[in-house]
Amino acid sequence: MTDGITRLEEHRCHDGVQGFYEHASAVVGLPMRFGVYVPPQAANGTVPVLYCLAGLTCNEQTFAIKAGAQQHAAAHGLVLVTPDTSPRGTGIAEADADWDFGSGAGFYLDATRSPYAAHWRMESWLLQELPQVLARHFPVRQDRAGILGHSMGGHGALTLALRHPDRFRSVSAFAPISAPGEVPWGQKAFRGYLGEDQAAWARHDAVRLIEQGARVPPLLVDQGLDDQFLATQLKPERLEQACAAAGQPLELRRHPGYDHGYFFIQSFVADHLAHHAALLRA
Numbered sequence: 001m002t003d004g005i006t007r008l009e010e011h012r013c014h015d016g017v018q019g020f021y022e023h024a025s026a027v028v029g030l031p032m033r034f035g036v037y038v039p040p041q042a043a044n045g046t047v048p049v050l051y052c053l054a055g056l057t058c059n060e061q062t063f064a065i066k067a068g069a070q071q072h073a074a075a076h077g078l079v080l081v082t083p084d085t086s087p088r089g090t091g092i093a094e095a096d097a098d099w100d101f102g103s104g105a106g107f108y109l110d111a112t113r114s115p116y117a118a119h120w121r122m123e124s125w126l127l128q129e130l131p132q133v134l135a136r137h138f139p140v141r142q143d144r145a146g147i148l149g150h151s152m153g154g155h156g157a158l159t160l161a162l163r164h165p166d167r168f169r170s171v172s173a174f175a176p177i178s179a180p181g182e183v184p185w186g187q188k189a190f191r192g193y194l195g196e197d198q199a200a201w202a203r204h205d206a207v208r209l210i211e212q213g214a215r216v217p218p219l220l221v222d223q224g225l226d227d228q229f230l231a232t233q234l235k236p237e238r239l240e241q242a243c244a245a246a247g248q249p250l251e252l253r254r255h256p257g258y259d260h261g262y263f264f265i266q267s268f269v270a271d272h273l274a275h276h277a278a279l280l281r282a
Ligand SMILES: N[C@@H](CCC(=O)N[C@@H](CS)C(=O)NCC(=O)O)C(=O)O
Pocket: 054, 055, 056, 057, 058, 062, 066, 099, 150, 151, 152, 260, 261, 262
């Protein structure tokens, strides 16, 4: 333990440090893990922070290991934070039954339904508690935060930014679940975590939030056209329609031949880091 966080691993990486940490989360009521990449520029003072949210079945290591983002964070002087995707070790047997719900599938919201409400408090952890932990232990500028995510994490990046526009200066996504209330992954999660209240679903649905007037800085979204989840779960055209109708700036790039995985992400991650750096360092 070091004043509230446990250091699990640290590795030199592109002249900075990639670490993985755990802290006793009061909000979640369990230990929570996260990765932090500190770029070399942080030796001279605090730098902007970019939260990187991963998808279903992932944890705090997945984006850090597979996306290849550190070299670009080192070039731009950004701290990268990779939170775990759900509480772990909750003792709720049904939470480990499916790969697309429960453990590894927190959907970046606070559950209101039993038994999940006790620990599935990902939004409060990410917005309230984790930033304070980061401020105490890492050289981050609290007033310069961006957020990106992949798939379920893309949903998280879009909805957290739309719900808390004062907190994020830059937003982007890879293959996000754009309209969770309309697709099986999102419907299963919302039913399990929120119940049948459609108004509650809408508060965590990027398309619905934009339709209802929420706005964020210009969005960058990349989507592979050979993504096996494109038509059934992701529906980028719904995001495109909502943004066009609302006047929300969106650059949606469709890439022939790319699938859903991290080889797609690492092919375009440089553009995302540049997008965030331009807005965070301005
Ligand atoms: N387990 C699912 C796939 C889950 C999946 O593709 N997860 C994505 C996020 S939604 C991911 O990033 N997986 C981890 C990886 O590719 O390393 C299946 O078998 O269809």
